[in-house]
Amino acid sequence: MRNDVIELAREMKKRSEAVLLAESEFMKSNDTEVIKRYFREVNNLDLMIYPKNIIQLCDAVEKLAEYENMEPVAWGRNTGMSRTLESTTKSERVSQWREFNEAHPDIADDIFPLYRHLNK
Incomplete structure (x- = not known):
């Protein structure tokens, strides 16, 4: 804006x-x-x-x-100590990431949605 x-x-x-x-x-x-x-x-x-x-x-x-009102086109996460970026377009993979976070809250990864820019 x-x-x-x-x-x-x-x-x-x-x-x-x-x-x-x-x-x-x-x-x-x-x-x-x-x-x-x-x-x-x-x-x-x-x-x-x-x-x-x-x-x-x-x-x-x-x-x-x-x-x-936009839906994410992909998801990303920062993993491990080196904070490596990993991304996926598969909702099944995001579910696996979330399950991992729930099972290991002390080392949970940052999971975030990725959106297409409206003007692109």
Whole structure:
């Protein structure tokens, strides 16, 4: 995901949290300064809620959803003291690795899924 989209999401979250905090104070107070702060925070958030920004965030969420629904194309594991990389596309082999890990938890290998890149 592009850094500008990540920064946009972080900034929108930060401003949204500021609005919620100001709102909770606003609901409990009749103080003019608290009321002004609330509306200042709301207006500050409004600047972020620009359709172009929302579309960028939605596109990024859709891309993440594509990754979430992917199935691994292979599996890998780091084995032994030298941490040799071993890989397989066979689910039976992965089952054997997992059984080994369960039988020997003190020397269990790191087993991890491998995915195809969406743009490839």
